[in-house]
Amino acid sequence: MKAKPIYGLMAEFESPEQILAAAQKTHDAGYKRIDAFTPIPVEGLAEAIGFDWTSLPIVVFLGGLFGGLSGFGMCYYANVISFPLDIGGKPLNSWPAWIPITFELTILGGALAATFGMLAMNGLPSPYHPVFNVQRFALASTDRFFLCIKARDKKFDAAQTRTFLETLQPHGVFEIED
Amino acid sequence: MNSTDTVRPQIERLQKRGFLFGIAGVLLFAIFGALAGHHGGLAGWQQLFRSYLFAYLYWLCIPCGCLGLLMLHHLTSGRWGYPLRRIFEAGSRSLGLMAVLFLPVLAGLPKLYEWARPADVAADPVLQAKQWYLNSPGFIVRAILYFAILLVIAGLLNKWSREQDSTGDLKLKNRMGTLSAPGVILWALIVTGASVDWVMSLEPHWFSTIYGMLWMVIMVLAAMSFSVFVLRMLADHEPIKDVVDPPRFNDIGNLMLTFVMLWAYLSFDQLLITWAGNLKDEIPWYAQRAFGAWAPIGVVLILLHFFLPFFLLLQRGVKRRLRRLSVVAAWIVVLTLVDVYWIVVPSYERSGPRVHWLDVFAIIGIGGLWVGTFLGQLNKLPLLPLHDPRFEGVLEHEHGD
Numbered sequence: 001m002k003a004k005p006i007y008g009l010m011a012e013f014e015s016p017e018q019i020l021a022a023a024q025k026t027h028d029a030g031y032k033r034i035d036a037f038t039p040i041p042v043e044g045l046a047e048a049i050g051f052d053w054t055s056l057p058i059v060v061f062l063g064g065l066f067g068g069l070s071g072f073g074m075c076y077y078a079n080v081i082s083f084p085l086d087i088g089g090k091p092l093n094s095w096p097a098w099i100p101i102t103f104e105l106t107i108l109g110g111a112l113a114a115t116f117g118m119l120a121m122n123g124l125p126s127p128y129h130p131v132f133n134v135q136r137f138a139l140a141s142t143d144r145f146f147l148c149i150k151a152r153d154k155k156f157d158a159a160q161t162r163t164f165l166e167t168l169q170p171h172g173v174f175e176i177e178d
Numbered sequence: 179m180n181s182t183d184t185v186r187p188q189i190e191r192l193q194k195r196g197f198l199f200g201i202a203g204v205l206l207f208a209i210f211g212a213l214a215g216h217h218g219g220l221a222g223w224q225q226l227f228r229s230y231l232f233a234y235l236y237w238l239c240i241p242c243g244c245l246g247l248l249m250l251h252h253l254t255s256g257r258w259g260y261p262l263r264r265i266f267e268a269g270s271r272s273l274g275l276m277a278v279l280f281l282p283v284l285a286g287l288p289k290l291y292e293w294a295r296p297a298d299v300a301a302d303p304v305l306q307a308k309q310w311y312l313n314s315p316g317f318i319v320r321a322i323l324y325f326a327i328l329l330v331i332a333g334l335l336n337k338w339s340r341e342q343d344s345t346g347d348l349k350l351k352n353r354m355g356t357l358s359a360p361g362v363i364l365w366a367l368i369v370t371g372a373s374v375d376w377v378m379s380l381e382p383h384w385f386s387t388i389y390g391m392l393w394m395v396i397m398v399l400a401a402m403s404f405s406v407f408v409l410r411m412l413a414d415h416e417p418i419k420d421v422v423d424p425p426r427f428n429d430i431g432n433l434m435l436t437f438v439m440l441w442a443y444l445s446f447d448q449l450l451i452t453w454a455g456n457l458k459d460e461i462p463w464y465a466q467r468a469f470g471a472w473a474p475i476g477v478v479l480i481l482l483h484f485f486l487p488f489f490l491l492l493q494r495g496v497k498r499r500l501r502r503l504s505v506v507a508a509w510i511v512v513l514t515l516v517d518v519y520w521i522v523v524p525s526y527e528r529s530g531p532r533v534h535w536l537d538v539f540a541i542i543g544i545g546g547l548w549v550g551t552f553l554g555q556l557n558k559l560p561l562l563p564l565h566d567p568r569f570e571g572v573l574e575h576e577h578g579d
């Protein structure tokens with residue numbers, strides 16, 4: 001029985017190569033609820049912790065689609081329904097002229113969906129997160145690489161997981177209070 | 179380090195087949211062309227030259243685009259260009275053939291171009307005003323100039339590349355970059371000039387200032403796609419096998435995506451400007467192509483030459499697998515033919531889309547000759563540049579020898 005609730009265990013590494021190898025081994029060992037924190041982007045790390053699919057592209061696509069349709073719809077409504085005006089003998093539905101607006105609003109819709117969809121799916125803004133209970137975690141923004149196995153993981157066991165993390169030769173292993 | 183034995187015979191076989199198709203196509207084209215001319219009179223001769231020009235312009239896109247991409251690579255030095263450079267170089271060396279194949283066009287100027295027919299010019303004040311530029315001697319001199327400059331640039335870049343293979347001299351890399359900077363500018367000016375002279379002037383009243391850019395992107399898109407297709411053939415064999423990996427295909431796929439988007443952007447821009455301007459000199463081009471009997475082809479281009487490759491190339495799963503990427507690439511090369519058809523042929527096929535037998539023979543004939551020449555050139559040199567200082571170590575790093 002655990003004395004106090006813990007969020008998970010965290011191992012500290014000194015280089016991108018180390019954390020990449022460690023993450024691979026952790027994933028291979030069958031852990032699913034893993035997270036990694038690095039001061040610089042590490043190519044391949046997302047794949048190494050088993051992150052292969054996100055629904056964000058779908059959200060962005062829908063956002064873009066909504067933006068584009070509303071852009072075209074707005075032009076169409078203004079020029080064809082609300083205030084029809086013959087300009088140079090062109091048809092009222094002068095669609096080539098609507099494309100720039102449609103295009104811009106597609107980008108806007110997609111960008112907004114990407115930004116806010118990403119924030120929402122990451123659970124941000126988040127004023128409290130347990131990982132910050134580890135004092136050394138502040139170094140994740142400067143020069144250290146952290147790998148975290150969450151207590152929610154089915155395979156998680158405070159003692160065994162700690163032993164496992166220590167076999168990865170980390171700089172240190174820390175318990176994260178929830 | 180002669181481990182390319184497995185692919186070389188394959189290239190040779192394809193090369194022979196290319197020449198076979200080329201000679202057969204040219205013979206059929208000549209026979210049926212002569213018959214058409216003999217029986218059809220002026221209209222028949224016109225069809226002969228028009229079919230030839232259309233096929234020529236399509237096949238010119240790839241070698242000319244190859245030269246542009248080769249210079250782009252010398253200027254930017256991305257690793258995406260390492261496995262493609264010899265393909266680009268072989269393409270640029272086939273420009274000599276394209277220069278020779280341009281000669282028949284010169285023989286048919288009055289058949290092809292209104293501005294080269296004195297009777298038409300005498301009746302048309304606009305053509306008279308344009309005659310200082312649109313005249314036969316000017317056309318010929320400019321064509322010689324275009325090819326001379328392109329061939330000198332291509333010749334120098336290829337010569338230095340060969341020297342680099344044997345000496346590995348650092349100066350050669352810098353020299354290729356230094357020539358490529360003005361080279362790209364000259365290339366852009368030449369493509370603009372050539373597209374105005376050879377294609378736009380089929381309808382001498384019409385003009386568009388974005389036209390040259392449009393042809394540039396048609397060329398680099400076709401050349402990039404064709405090169406990816408060739409890369410697929412080579413990628414299972416050494417030495418290329420050792421230097422390509424999914425991130426490289428991803429880069430190449432992204433470049434293709436960029437060109438697809440640029441093509442759509444420029445094509446649409448021209449329409450938008452014409453649409454907004456609403457001027458009687460500019461509208462006929464689109465009235466003919468986008469709103470009449472030719473409109474379905476335009477729609478096909480929007481859907482299959484933009485949206486389809488666009489959505490496919492957005493997927494990492496397509497870009498990171500050469501097999502899939504090469505299918506998209508082959509698709510683009512084929513649709514480029516439709517694009518060139520839609521740009522060139524409505525200039526004279528007023529009533530609607532029509533494919534003449536001579537079009538088919540000319541496409542096969544010129545295409546076969548070009549493919550044969552290209553593959554012959556490709557087979558002449560090592561399939562990867564040796565001793566390029568930018569990529570020294572790539573082989574060792576990935577192969578461990």
